[in-house]
Each structure stands twice: as C-alpha cells, then as structure tokens.
Amino acid sequence: MKKAFLCLLLATVYTASAVPLDDGFPENNMHYPRFIEFPDGDGNPHLVDLEDNVDRVVMDAVNRNPANNLYLLFTRRNPRNSQQLIMNNANSIRNSNFNPNAPTVVIAHGWLSNQNTGLNPTIRDAYLGKGEANVIVLDWRRLAMSNYVTAANGVPAVGRGLGQFLRFLSSTTGARLNSMHIVGFSLGAHLVGNAGRELGGQVARVTGLDPAGPLWNFNRNRLGPNDAVYVEAIHTDGGYTVGGLGIGSNIANADFHPNGGISQPGCLTNICNHNRAWELFAATVTYNHLIARECSNGIQVSLNTCRGRVFHMGNDDLRKSGNGVYRVDTQRRYPF
Known part of the structure; x- marks a missing residue:
C-alpha cells in the first residue's frame, strides 16, 4: 500500500513540475494565455497580446536588409568605447x-x-576580464522595440543577417568560424540559433540563455541542436509553468536546468528567474564553477536526485562538447 502511494505521489510530482526530456512538449506547454507580461531589458514588465498584429512596415524593412543592425566591437584595447563594424565595409x-x-x-x-x-556590459566585462577576446554586441533595437509578435516574427531574418555578417567578418580577417561563440538571451537565443544555422552549424558554440517561450513552442525557427558544433541552453524560467517566460523544453545538445529550471534562489518573480540565466552565464565565464549532474528523467530534475556524470554549465571553452539534460544548484547571489 505504501509503495503504491509513493508511486502515485511521484507521478503527481512529475505531472506538476517535471521538465520535458524529449523533443515533444507536455500538454500544458502547448498554449500560453493570450495576454502575458514580458519584461524589457531593464526588467520592467509589459503587457503582451500574443494575438497582436505584425507590423508589416517593420517586417518588410527587416526582410529587405536583415544585416541592418549595429555590430559594436569591444576589446581589451577599447573595453568601454565600442568600434562599429559595418557589413560589407572591410575598412x-x-x-x-x-x-x-x-x-x-x-x-x-x-x-x-x-x-x-x-x-x-556584464557578459562583455566577464570575457575581457578573463583574457583577449573580440566581444561584439549586436544591437537589433530596430526590430526589438516593436510589439512582441512583430519582434518574434522578425528574429529569423535578423539571425540570418548576423550569420551573413560573421561570414563577411571571417572572409575579411581570416578569423575561423570555429573560434566564434554566439550568445543570445530570450528572443536573442532564437536569433543566435538562426545565425548559426545560416553558417551551416560551423561556429564553435551557440548558447541560448533562457530561450523565449511564447510563440516558440512549435516554431521551426527556434534554437536547435544543429545550429553550431555545440549548442547549449540554460533554462531558468521554464515556460510550461503559468507565467513562465522561457521555453522550458530541451532544445539543445546540452540543456541545463539550474535549481530545477523553474524558480531561482533569491527570486520572487518570473522576470527575476528569466534574467538569472545571463547572470549565471556571466559568472561561469569568470569562475567556471557551476558543475551540473546529468539527469535520467524529469523526476530527477524536479526532485534534485540527478546522479549522472558531471558537466560544467556555461563558461568560455570554445572546444566544449556534450549532450544530455542537467541540473545544477546555485546560491542566491553572485557569483552564485
């Protein structure tokens, strides 16, 4: 009788809180409500209508010239003042x-x-504090400042433009694609996936930081495991929970679910959980200290009973490789 009760309890826990561990989506991850709150870059919530109209003027401009964005270079010689790199302008x-x-x-x-x-600046400073690097900040505000639906629809075009820019950068300087690491947050995670796809999956790494969930569950343009030699996703606000902002599902070669991937220590809101992905990543670039355990199933992720191999989450290793689903526990404050 006790064994039957325990099985029922575990099944209930799994249904309520387990992360999906295959390419499908659980039933309660199929639909977001029409109206959700989604944060801007400063963490301020904005009401989003997921049935909003696409701004065709903006979309036409993006599709005509997907490379029409700012590419801002920072190095140890100019760690604070950027230099603008221009597509098709070798000089x-x-x-x-x-x-x-x-x-x-x-x-x-x-x-x-x-x-x-x-x-x-947080991720930039982490890299430049570690060693020599070319840190390029992509400013795609022209599209990002549109309504959420328009921005989501334009992400693939901007991603292709980024891929074209990196190909031009490589041909101009001789920099190898396997020396490049593309990192994106939220909608930017799907953007960098499209950039890697444009380059035939030849860049060394693509990292998705809590890839956005709304409008991406069944979207063929979302981040995927073939977008780079190694693709990593860090899920901190799993989208299968009510109000979750991240996709939650496993979509990369290696998917990390810090603290179970739903809520983070020290956070009381989904916005805090969502932003924790890039905070954690920046800390791992500096310290490479967050060591995860591989999980066999969603119950292990939820109950923190993963006992598989160890694998570092994040960091700046261009030769990093691996597959699987992982959980890592962190602290409340930097460096976590």
Missing part, C-alpha cells in the same frame, strides 16, 4: 581593434532592449 573592420587570432564572442539581447541593456 571598418581593418581599422578596428579586431584580432583574428583571439576568440570572438557575439552577444544578442532580447525584446525591448539595446546595446546598453544590462546583460551586454
């Missing part, structure tokens, strides 16, 4: 501090954000 690159022998990291922000949004 803008040759006259910059770009070093083809150093690793290149691209950071893509999310919705209602821009080059000054918190994740950009």
Whole structure:
C-alpha cells in the first residue's frame, strides 16, 4: 500500500513540475494565455497580446536588409568605447581593434532592449576580464522595440543577417568560424540559433540563455541542436509553468536546468528567474564553477536526485562538447 502511494505521489510530482526530456512538449506547454507580461531589458514588465498584429512596415524593412543592425566591437584595447563594424565595409573592420587570432564572442539581447541593456556590459566585462577576446554586441533595437509578435516574427531574418555578417567578418580577417561563440538571451537565443544555422552549424558554440517561450513552442525557427558544433541552453524560467517566460523544453545538445529550471534562489518573480540565466552565464565565464549532474528523467530534475556524470554549465571553452539534460544548484547571489 505504501509503495503504491509513493508511486502515485511521484507521478503527481512529475505531472506538476517535471521538465520535458524529449523533443515533444507536455500538454500544458502547448498554449500560453493570450495576454502575458514580458519584461524589457531593464526588467520592467509589459503587457503582451500574443494575438497582436505584425507590423508589416517593420517586417518588410527587416526582410529587405536583415544585416541592418549595429555590430559594436569591444576589446581589451577599447573595453568601454565600442568600434562599429559595418557589413560589407572591410575598412571598418581593418581599422578596428579586431584580432583574428583571439576568440570572438557575439552577444544578442532580447525584446525591448539595446546595446546598453544590462546583460551586454556584464557578459562583455566577464570575457575581457578573463583574457583577449573580440566581444561584439549586436544591437537589433530596430526590430526589438516593436510589439512582441512583430519582434518574434522578425528574429529569423535578423539571425540570418548576423550569420551573413560573421561570414563577411571571417572572409575579411581570416578569423575561423570555429573560434566564434554566439550568445543570445530570450528572443536573442532564437536569433543566435538562426545565425548559426545560416553558417551551416560551423561556429564553435551557440548558447541560448533562457530561450523565449511564447510563440516558440512549435516554431521551426527556434534554437536547435544543429545550429553550431555545440549548442547549449540554460533554462531558468521554464515556460510550461503559468507565467513562465522561457521555453522550458530541451532544445539543445546540452540543456541545463539550474535549481530545477523553474524558480531561482533569491527570486520572487518570473522576470527575476528569466534574467538569472545571463547572470549565471556571466559568472561561469569568470569562475567556471557551476558543475551540473546529468539527469535520467524529469523526476530527477524536479526532485534534485540527478546522479549522472558531471558537466560544467556555461563558461568560455570554445572546444566544449556534450549532450544530455542537467541540473545544477546555485546560491542566491553572485557569483552564485
């Protein structure tokens, strides 16, 4: 009798809180309500109508010229003042501090954000504090400042534009695609996936930081495991819960679910949970200290009973490789 009760209890826990561990989606992850709150780059909530009209003027402009964004270079020679790199303008690159022998990291922000949004300087400083690197901040505000539905629809085009820019950068400087790591947050996570896809999956790494959930569950343009040599996703606000902002499902080669992937220590809101993804990542670039355990199923993720192999979450290792689903427990405050 006790064994039967325990099985029923575990089944209930799994149904209520387990993360999906395959390519499908649980029933309660299929639909978001029409109206949700989604944060801007400063963490302020905005009411989003997921049935809003697409702004065709903006979309036409994005589709005509997907490379029409700002590419801002930071290096140890100019850690605070950016140099603008311009698509199809070789002199803008040759006259910059770009070093083809150093690793290149691209950071893509999310919705209602821009080059000054918190994740950009935080991740930039983590890399430049670690060693020589070309840190390129992608400012795609022209689309990102549109309504959420328009921004989501334009993400693939901006991602393709980023891929085209990186191909041009490579051909101009000789920098190898396997020395590049593309990092994106929220909508930006799907954007960098499309960039990697444009390059035939040849970039060394793509990292999705809590990839956005609304409008992406069944979207063929979402981040995927073939978008780079190694694709990693860090899920901190799983989208299968009410109000979750991240997709929650496993979509990469390696999917990490810090603290179970739903709520984070020290956070009381979904917005805090969502932003914790880039905060955790930046900390791992500096310290490489968050060591996860591989999980066999969703019950293990939820109940924190994963006993598989260990694997570092995040970090700046361009040769990183691995597969599986992982849980790591963190602290409430930096460096977590």
